[in-house]
Amino acid sequence: MSILLALKGMDIPAWVAGLKEALPDHPIVLADEDYDPAAIDYAVVWQPDDALFRPLSNLKVIFSAGAGVDHILRHPALPDVPIVRAVDTELSQRMTHYILSQVFFHHRKMFEVQAAQARGEWIMLDQPSASRIRVGIMGLGVLGTDAAEKLKLHGYDVAGWSRTEKQIDGIRTYSGEDGLDALLGWSDILVCLLPSTPATADILNYDLFSKLPQTGVLGGPVLINVGRGALQKEEDIIRALDDGTLMAASLDVFKVEPLPQDSPLWGHPRIVITPHVAADSDPAAFSRSIGTQVRKFESGKPLDNQVDKTVGY
Known part of the structure; x- marks a missing residue:
């Protein structure tokens, strides 16, 4: 019952240590080593190479090492086995902390504060109460729900949108195309946590910002x-900022990562750029979650957080 690790750009030793602790009776195999493909039962992957899955004749489950699964679903040789999304309390906390930090940044007008500091100017800015700021969240999965609830606790007026109808205590929710327009027409700060699917490609565009x-x-x-780079038309973000349709933006994800040095996003004075770190994967926490899932699977119980391949998440 071997576990194959194919984790591009991740801390491999930390993952090995975490999985050995969580599943000490399951050999850990690295993708860049020699191994018997027929002995692999589980694969933990991030940005897997095109040839990775073809020889794995006995593969039973694929685990994503991060919150997204688009890097798996677009694989040219994806086997017909369950795919499991990474869901962990630590992941939700990290994402929520990032969202809170950016909402606070824009709420307290830190771009203006920083500009005044650079000028050596002491200015007193209007500071509206949190209850007067409307935060709309696109995507009410585990991460979006946690963020909505925590923003509410901090006093913000919060609403959310999802493809299908959802209910969250104390938070206004919308669904469907009409519901999205309603959320957009209401939101002072729009937080996007949607997955990358054909239906969400370039959804963050000038037409949406205009609403x-x-x-x-x-x-x-x-x-x-903080969703995926494929969701945003980056030239439309710049256009909207330059003509005032958007006042500011915080971007943690990009169409090309790392963000190319010649991207005009880098130098824009109204953009906060972070390098896809809003919810960094914690190997120890994720390994414990994978360990629990493997034990459930081997005892005949259903997997949690299994991806619906027809909708892409």
Whole structure:
């Protein structure tokens, strides 16, 4: 019952240590070593090579080593086995902390504060109460729900949208195409946590930004994208910022990563850029979660957080 690790750009020793602790009776195999493909029962992957899955004749489950699964679903030789999303309390906390930090940044007008500091100017900015700021969340999965609940606890007026109807205590929810337009027309700060699917490609575009209100207490709408880079048209973000359709943006994900040095996003004065770290994978926490899933699977119980391949998450 061997576990294959194919984790591009990740801390392999930490993952090996975590999985050995979680599943000490399951040999750990690295993708860049010699191994018997027929002995592999489970694969833990991030950005797997095109040839990885073809020889794995006895593969039973694929585990994503991060929150997204688009890197698996677009694989040219994807086997017909269950795919499991990474879901962990630590992951949710990290994502929520990042979202909170960016909402706080824009709420407290830190771009203006930093500009005043650079000028050596002491200014007193209007500081609206959190209850006057409307935060809309696109995507109400585990991460989006946690973020919505924590933002609510911090006093913000919070609403969320999902493809299908969902209910969250104390939070206004919308669904479907009409529901998305309603959320957009309401949101001062728009947080995107959608997965990357054919239906969400380039959804963060100029037409969508134009539906955000210009009348909020922040002086204009703010975009925070922590979903996937494929969701955003980056040239439209710059256009919207330059003509005032957007006031500011915080971007943690990009179409090409690392973000190329010649990207105009780097130098824009109204963009916060972070290098896809909003919810970094914690190998120890994820390994414990994978260990629990493997034990359940081997005892004949259903897997948690299994991906629906027809919708892409």
